[in-house]
Amino acid sequence: MSTNPPGSNRRRTIELRAVSRAYGPVRVVQNLDLLVHAGEFVAIVGESGSGKTTTLKTINRLLEPDSGEVLIDGVPTHAHPAHVLRRRIGYVFQRIGLFPHLTVAENIGITPKLLGWSRAHIAARVTELLELINLPESFADRRPAELSGGQRQRVGVARALAARPLIMLMDEPFGALDPVTREALGSEYRRLHERMRLTTLMVTHDVLEAVLLADRVVVMRSGSIVADGPPRDLMNSHPDETVRALMDMPRRQALRVAALLEETERG
Amino acid sequence: MDDRVAAAWQQLPLLLGEHVVLSAAAMGLGLTLSLLFAIAAVRYRYVRWPVLTLASLIQTMPGLALLALFYPLLLALSALSEHLFGIGFSALGFLPSLLALTLYSMLPVIRNGVTGILTLDPAIGEAARGAGMTDWQLLLRIELPLAAPMLMAGVRTAAVWVIGAATLSTPVGQTSLGNYIFAGLQVQNWVSVLFGCVAAAALALIVDQLLALIESGVVRRRPGRIATGVFVLSAGITAAAVPRFDVAANYVVGAKSFTEQYILSALIADRIGSEGGAATRRTGLGSAIAFTALTAGDIDIYVEYSGTLWANVMRRTDNPPRAQLLAELRDWLARERDVGLVGALGFENAYALAMRRNRAAGLGISSIDDLAAHARSLTLGADFEFFARPEWPALRHSYALDFAGRREFQSTFMYDAVVTGEVDVITAFSTDGRIAANDLVVLADPRRAFLPYDAIVLVSADRADDPLLRRAVAPLLDAIPVETMREANYLVDRGVNPLPPVSAARWLSENLTPRSGP
Numbered sequence: 001m002s003t004n005p006p007g008s009n010r011r012r013t014i015e016l017r018a019v020s021r022a023y024g025p026v027r028v029v030q031n032l033d034l035l036v037h038a039g040e041f042v043a044i045v046g047e048s049g050s051g052k053t054t055t056l057k058t059i060n061r062l063l064e065p066d067s068g069e070v071l072i073d074g075v076p077t078h079a080h081p082a083h084v085l086r087r088r089i090g091y092v093f094q095r096i097g098l099f100p101h102l103t104v105a106e107n108i109g110i111t112p113k114l115l116g117w118s119r120a121h122i123a124a125r126v127t128e129l130l131e132l133i134n135l136p137e138s139f140a141d142r143r144p145a146e147l148s149g150g151q152r153q154r155v156g157v158a159r160a161l162a163a164r165p166l167i168m169l170m171d172e173p174f175g176a177l178d179p180v181t182r183e184a185l186g187s188e189y190r191r192l193h194e195r196m197r198l199t200t201l202m203v204t205h206d207v208l209e210a211v212l213l214a215d216r217v218v219v220m221r222s223g224s225i226v227a228d229g230p231p232r233d234l235m236n237s238h239p240d241e242t243v244r245a246l247m248d249m250p251r252r253q254a255l256r257v258a259a260l261l262e263e264t265e266r267g
Numbered sequence: 268m269d270d271r272v273a274a275a276w277q278q279l280p281l282l283l284g285e286h287v288v289l290s291a292a293a294m295g296l297g298l299t300l301s302l303l304f305a306i307a308a309v310r311y312r313y314v315r316w317p318v319l320t321l322a323s324l325i326q327t328m329p330g331l332a333l334l335a336l337f338y339p340l341l342l343a344l345s346a347l348s349e350h351l352f353g354i355g356f357s358a359l360g361f362l363p364s365l366l367a368l369t370l371y372s373m374l375p376v377i378r379n380g381v382t383g384i385l386t387l388d389p390a391i392g393e394a395a396r397g398a399g400m401t402d403w404q405l406l407l408r409i410e411l412p413l414a415a416p417m418l419m420a421g422v423r424t425a426a427v428w429v430i431g432a433a434t435l436s437t438p439v440g441q442t443s444l445g446n447y448i449f450a451g452l453q454v455q456n457w458v459s460v461l462f463g464c465v466a467a468a469a470l471a472l473i474v475d476q477l478l479a480l481i482e483s484g485v486v487r488r489r490p491g492r493i494a495t496g497v498f499v500l501s502a503g504i505t506a507a508a509v510p511r512f513d514v515a516a517n518y519v520v521g522a523k524s525f526t527e528q529y530i531l532s533a534l535i536a537d538r539i540g541s542e543g544g545a546a547t548r549r550t551g552l553g554s555a556i557a558f559t560a561l562t563a564g565d566i567d568i569y570v571e572y573s574g575t576l577w578a579n580v581m582r583r584t585d586n587p588p589r590a591q592l593l594a595e596l597r598d599w600l601a602r603e604r605d606v607g608l609v610g611a612l613g614f615e616n617a618y619a620l621a622m623r624r625n626r627a628a629g630l631g632i633s634s635i636d637d638l639a640a641h642a643r644s645l646t647l648g649a650d651f652e653f654f655a656r657p658e659w660p661a662l663r664h665s666y667a668l669d670f671a672g673r674r675e676f677q678s679t680f681m682y683d684a685v686v687t688g689e690v691d692v693i694t695a696f697s698t699d700g701r702i703a704a705n706d707l708v709v710l711a712d713p714r715r716a717f718l719p720y721d722a723i724v725l726v727s728a729d730r731a732d733d734p735l736l737r738r739a740v741a742p743l744l745d746a747i748p749v750e751t752m753r754e755a756n757y758l759v760d761r762g763v764n765p766l767p768p769v770s771a772a773r774w775l776s777e778n779l780t781p782r783s784g785p
Contacts, residue, residue, distance in 0.1 A: 060397065082396075083399045083404075084399070091398070095390035096390065097390035097392075097393055100391070101413055111399055114400060159394075
């Protein structure tokens with residue numbers, strides 16, 4: 001799998017079938033169905049506690065569903081041990097979790113190393129990825145503590161991409177970054193997604209981010225999906241009130257900004 | 268240089284070497300077990316509480332008690348193994364010390380290891396799993412390296428504890444720096460006690476600094492420091508371990524932990540030497556341990572007292588005359604325990620009650636009968652053993668004794684207590700040089716409440732017919748009158764210009780007075 005060139009014709013769909021998960025008496029995800037097609041960029045939005053993260057984590061088995069099943073390319077995720085599955089799926093999350101005792105290069109190369117790539121192969125891949133995420137090669141020997149927040153998450157993304165996965169799971173990946181860095185990283189990632197023909201499922205509480213980056217937005221409430229469609233469709237007076245309230249916000253913001261710009265030009 | 272310091276220096280290579288080997292072995296074993304327990308405690312929540320509680324519980328036990336408990340436990344295990352596989356092992360010395368110290372070393376390593384791993388940022392574990400690590404990969408590549416500084420701090424604490432507690436292994440027959448302390452305490456050689464303390468403290472300090480070097484190497488990722496620390500530590504341990512292999516002692520002479528025993532064991536070892544044998548001494552043994560060690564073959568020869576075996580081992584409660592008791596004991600030992608009673612040395616070291624001369628005269632006391640009338644207003648001081656021995660109820664019963672209070676002391680301090688008047692009456696031994704030295708009087712025992720305590724030479728089953736040993740011991744039999752023994756003891760116990768036990772043994776060998784005739 002290490003030699004798969006980007007853009008190979010492998011399928012990479014994610015399918016959740018009737019997935020449920022509870023923490024004690026609290027049912028966080030309820031009987032949820034979701035199909036993400038190969039090459040799609042899907043964003044899950046919703047309030048805190050709506051079950052977004054739990055849903056995402058059942059896919060790479062960081063959480064096991066109580067019932068229902070998850071299939072990748074039509075194969076149940078339980079067909080192989082969890083660690084084998086995870087080595088094929090990129091995972092990026094808000095708290096990044098870089099290994100503080102390893103260098104940037106060692107952090108990026110961790111999954112290839114677990115897969116038994118040769119030293120030279122890993123080194124070449126690390127160089128390639130540093131370029132891809134716009135970090136100078138001199139960063140390879142630095143430790144995470146020496147990096148800024150944005151640089152750390154760039155490394156986090158590179159680490160997730162290192163073993164050339166075709167699926168990326170992202171849990172509020174840019175949520176802790178300042179707005180400028182956040183916007184830059186978001187759009188850079190969108191370009192990577194297209195260039196590498198990835199399938200991306202991203203959890204975010206930032207509706208604007210979801211609308212701007214994703215091909216399709218899924219809205220969750222109380223463990224269920226209440227809306228699912230292209231951003232454009234959801235923005236136009238959706239029948240569900242919560243969805244409307246949620247999706248109205250970016251539109252109102254956009255209108256206000258547009259008005260502001262118009263004023264400036266006239267002035 | 269002071270003679271006592273010179274004598275202490277002379278022993279240093281042996282005692283330090285044994286101490287280092289014991290501590291290193293305990294640390295090695297303890298560290299391995301602790302790591303396994305720490306990992307289990309991190310992975311399985313239900314293991315965590317029992318493991319940490321048990322480790323804490325062990326730590327609350329006094330080190331000496333822990334060591335003492337391992338002896339009977341190992342003895343039973345050895346008997347079981349002998350029974351099942353025909354292979355026994357020595358329950359004395361190295362093994363019980365090793366096991367007790369191993370347990371002692373575990374708490375700081377387990378606790379720091381568990382805390383070090385559990386307090387890591389959970390995001391790191393999530394990232395590691397997300398990247399496809401198995402549980403073991405997570406442990407070895409991420410958790411252990413990150414918890415290493417904390418773990419090393421625990422190792423340092425454990426090392427200091429173990430080196431300190433290893434001094435307590437002397438009473439179970441393991442040579443250590445504790446020999447300085449126990450022997451010194453017994454014969455009031457405070458230079459020796461201090462020497463032992465300083466040596467143990469210095470060793471602990473040096474090891475701690477080397478481990479600190481390794482720790483800083485781990486924290487700052489400087490492999491050079493780690494290598495230096497590991498190299499110096501292993502060089503030290505190797506240097507300590509190597510000489511052990513060329514000590515080829517044929518005979519092991521045992522001794523309990525009081526002056527007379529130190530002197531007599533030195534005398535016997537000397538005699539074995541002059542007959543052309545090689546001997547090592549295992550001194551400072553607990554009273555009950557010495558006999559068990561002999562029956563197990565851990566020591567070859569030592570001096571025991573007839574009444575002790577009569578009451579404590581044979582569990583007899585009658586009190587026959589001296590010669591009859593000795594004859595019955597000899598038969599019983601040969602028949603039941605396969606132990607040879609070579610002969611008596613000629614003196615008795617019996618329990619007695621003693622008082623300050625002027626105090627006794629003031630109250631008009633010269634026998635225990637006289638004492639009984641005044642006992643209600645007097646305090647009795649005894650050694651640790653006395654109140655647990657059959658003599659105590661016998662004494663109380665025979666004379667209807669009822670003291671106002673009673674206290675227990677290490678024997679050195681017991682004499683100080685009676686001299687300062689802290690207690691009025693003490694239990695003493697009839698050969699004790701301190702009776703004369705402190706101007707005490709021994710009270711008569713008209714009702715014969717105390718057993719006869721003839722000093723007798725015992726040899727293990729393997730050595731029962733050893734001609735060299737017989738030749739070595741023969742000149743000592745019936746050749747030491749009680750006055751001579753008392754004087755020899757006094758040479759060591761006296762406050763001014765005391766001699767080391769080895770010198771007193773030499774004096775004794777020049778003052779043997781063999782009784783004529785059979």
